[in-house]
Amino acid sequence: MKAVVYENFNLAPTVQTVPDPTPASHGVVIKVEASGVCRSDFSGWRGHDPVISLPHVPGHELAGIVAAVGRDVKNWRVGDRVTVPFVGGCGACRECYSGNQQVCDNQFQPGFTHWGSFAQLVEAHHADLNLVGIPDNMDFATAASLGCRFVTSFRAVVDQGRVGPGN
Numbered sequence: 001m002k003a004v005v006y007e008n009f010n011l012a013p014t015v016q017t018v019p020d021p022t023p024a025s026h027g028v029v030i031k032v033e034a035s036g037v038c039r040s041d042f043s044g045w046r047g048h049d050p051v052i053s054l055p056h057v058p059g060h061e062l063a064g065i066v067a068a069v070g071r072d073v074k075n076w077r078v079g080d081r082v083t084v085p086f087v088g089g090c091g092a093c094r095e096c097y098s099g100n101q102q103v104c105d106n107q108f109q110p111g112f113t114h115w116g117s118f119a120q121l122v123e124a125h126h127a128d129l130n131l132v133g134i135p136d137n138m139d140f141a142t143a144a145s146l147g148c149r150f151v152t153s154f155r156a157v158v159d160q161g162r163v164g165p166g167n
Contacts, residue, residue, distance in 0.1 A: 001017070001119055001120040003015070003018050004058065005055050007054055008054065010045070013045070021122065022068065023073075026125060027125045028067075028123070028131065029068040033064040033065060041060070052112055057115035059111045061144045062147070063141075063144040064117075065080065066079060069127070081136070082132060082134060084110065085132070088124065088130035090125075110124065132146070
């Protein structure tokens with residue numbers, strides 16, 4: 001597949017041909033149909049996030065179509081339209097059990113802990129917990145904006161502003 005790769009922090013990335021990802025038993029591979037660009041991508045490229053290892057494919061705002069499914073995934077099929085949150089939970093730690101996957105002790109983040117969506121394909125872990133279906137009437141570009149921009153704002157209003165469900 002083709003992907004945007006940087007091999008050193010602060011140096012220009014290049015488009016390269018890299019191996020296609022394969023899904024973990026609990027994950028999926030998504031054919032990327034849209035990917036946003038975020039300030040966090042810039043910070044990662046600058047070397048400000050210690051979880052990034054080089055070489056690296058950035059991108060965490062994504063939407064696309066499930067292209068491959070791991071053997072233990074129950075809720076998703078090839079062809080499903082999906083997006084993912086900026087932070088994916090493991091489903092097994094204390095934070096995930098409390099409903100706070102965004103601060104999971106074993107989180108995955110496309111474009112940070114794992115290769116991201118500036119590529120033709122991207123792997124997503126713990127698909128049954130983390131994938132979000134996209135309605136047929138929503139375009140992929142809109143859906144790609146939901147996982148980071150919308151969720152960050154939502155958590156700020158609900159958790160910090162104490163407005164909304166449970167407050």
